[in-house]
Amino acid sequence: MRRLRILSAGMAAAALLTACTTLPTNTEPQALRSFEPQVVEQSDLGPEEGQEPDLLLRDFYTASAHPTQDYQAARSFLTPEAAERWNPSESVLVVDRIDLVTQPGSTVGQHSFSVRGAVVGRLAAGGSYEPENGVYEATIEMVRENGEWRISALPAGVVLERTELRNQFQPHRVFFTAPSGQALISDRRWIYSGQQGLDTALITLMMEGPSPVLAPAVDPLLPPEATFAGIVDGAYQFTGFTDVDVEARRLFSAQLVWTLAVANIPEPYTVLVDGVPLSPGYERLTTDDFADFNPLINTNAIIPLFALTDGVVRRVADEQVLPVEGELGSLENIESVDITADGEVAAVQKNGIGPDSSVLLAGTLEGGLDEALRAETISRPTFEVDSRSQWVVVDGDTIVRVVYSGPSGEFSRSTVDSSELDGLEGDISVLRLSHSGARVAMIINGRVHVGVVQRVGPADKRIVNVRELAPQLGGTALSLDWQPDGSLLVGTSTPETPIWRAEQDGSAVTSLPSGNITAPVVAVAATPSMIYLTDANAVLQLPGTGGDNVFWREVAGLQGVRSALVAAY
Incomplete structure (x- = not known):
């Protein structure tokens, strides 16, 4: 599990209060200072004449969001000696907000401030955002020179409020x-x-x-x-x-x-x-x-929709529910299903209880389905970019990759190396591959985790760089899926905030309008123009553009029916 990282600083250095690993050095986003002659200069970011020390310190943190000319604007808030010593490239931390408190012993010519903030992330090399959880604590020394307050000692690195990251x-x-x-x-x-x-x-x-x-x-x-x-x-x-x-x-x-x-x-x-x-x-x-x-999905494109209702799969089109062609349309007791835009199908059928009670069936909409795997429990399948390959979770803890061989008509199975998950408690209840197949999102014990898929051989895959994406959701997550823009849609059991959007890099986790949703949200899906969810009562939809809509409408053709929608990409 990710451990709490606490950062503290004295007058001129920063160090961790806990025994966790330190933030790496030289983490300034490289894109910030490249090609400086082409950067728009900010001329109004320096200190104001006669400014009080607390206001000047806040303006310093605002100016620190402008990296032009080696942070020239921010350096103007420092004494000449401090400006020469300060190394902003040590790290770029992002905090929820910055709190300032004057320390005892301050005088008319010298002030010490305790600076504190909840660390939510950092900008690493190349401007990539990496989520962090911890507390930033630092001591800032200020002196009065020639009637003006200036910062005389501060830790290395840059600290940005989350709002400044988004603004600048x-x-x-x-x-x-x-x-x-x-x-x-x-x-x-x-x-x-x-x-x-x-x-x-x-x-x-x-x-x-x-x-x-x-x-x-x-x-x-x-x-x-x-x-x-x-x-x-x-x-x-x-x-x-x-x-x-x-x-x-x-x-x-x-x-x-x-x-x-x-x-x-x-x-x-x-x-x-x-x-x-x-x-x-x-x-x-x-x-x-x-x-x-093309990595973009046309917002006007028609994405085929399917509904799984009472163990039967049906097509949703023209505001009505239609039968599905092929063998899939005649099957019952379907627990979960995934369908691609070119008609590839993977479905889990449940028959009773026991070691082999769940069956993974794979094939096409127009053709038949063949048995690919049996187990006591099998999660909803998820396809790779090559729709002949799919992943499932067997019995809650083993991730299996199933590949259909066209010439032989047989399925090969291999276990995905998920050893990085060994320190996480609980079963994997949901597993979804991104549209590019490079990332995987999982719900483990109600918490959202994401990882990167590494190919270690022609048929061997490994999940690496696993991290919790939305820790503020706690253990409330029940459903998730990738949206066309690469973000995640997450359904939870929380009545106040039942549906969330999480950015791919973890830089933002935002609750979506709850309106008339009745938790729990047990299924989610998305197209370029619409978001779908299944709550305690029905299948609901909301335009993906958001706008002023706060109430979710029932899906035409499925009014009063509790189904799980599948968007076929």
């Missing part, structure tokens, strides 16, 4: 290709809003590689000598691609194009490698050239 930084997605070469994996990064040349910052981050948390899910695509050389006459220039083959160039182009396009940087993109086009015929790249890698 923007999350962007940098894309990397999955080892299968079939999908793009998003890596969420926070970049300073005053940073001009956003395309340059994003490409620099992309060339530096994935964040440490995501790295195990990404295979190296380019050699170390591959370098971004900047923008010349509107063309993105790269060097060191001599040994990069055609397929690697194609995958690199896909991640480059979609990284820029998702950040709303206008296409087409002229890309030159060692002075020539990246590939013959690809002088100017557009998203149309790499449509198969």
